[in-house]
Amino acid sequence: MEIDLLWVGLGLAAMGYFIGDGLKNFKNPSARNLFEEADDDHALIHENEVHHIIGISNADTQVLLKEHPEIPHITVNNTAYYSKGKLLEWLKNIE
Numbered sequence: 001m002e003i004d005l006l007w008v009g010l011g012l013a014a015m016g017y018f019i020g021d022g023l024k025n026f027k028n029p030s031a032r033n034l035f036e037e038a039d040d041d042h043a044l045i046h047e048n049e050v051h052h053i054i055g056i057s058n059a060d061t062q063v064l065l066k067e068h069p070e071i072p073h074i075t076v077n078n079t080a081y082y083s084k085g086k087l088l089e090w091l092k093n094i095e
Helices: 002-024 047-054 058-067 084-093
Strands: 044-046 074-076 079-083
Touching: 044 047, 044 084, 047 058, 047 079, 047 084, 079 084
Parallel strands: none
Antiparallel strands: 044 079, 074 079
């Protein structure tokens, strides 16, 4: 009986912690939580997946990448990889 009460108490304590942690960012929905990857902006994206990040068609993305070779990227074995954070930053700075 005492062991059952101990588990109930630990469960209630954990529940209180997670609810309290969630309420800290109640008015800030864009804040990162425990389950989001902290280093997402440094993730490298294959050239064929860039259209998912910038929100245009794959064909339009290929034209954009050919017209703007100054977009920050890394080439490995003749394959271009783009940093998600730098790609989004470049998009914000174009005029």
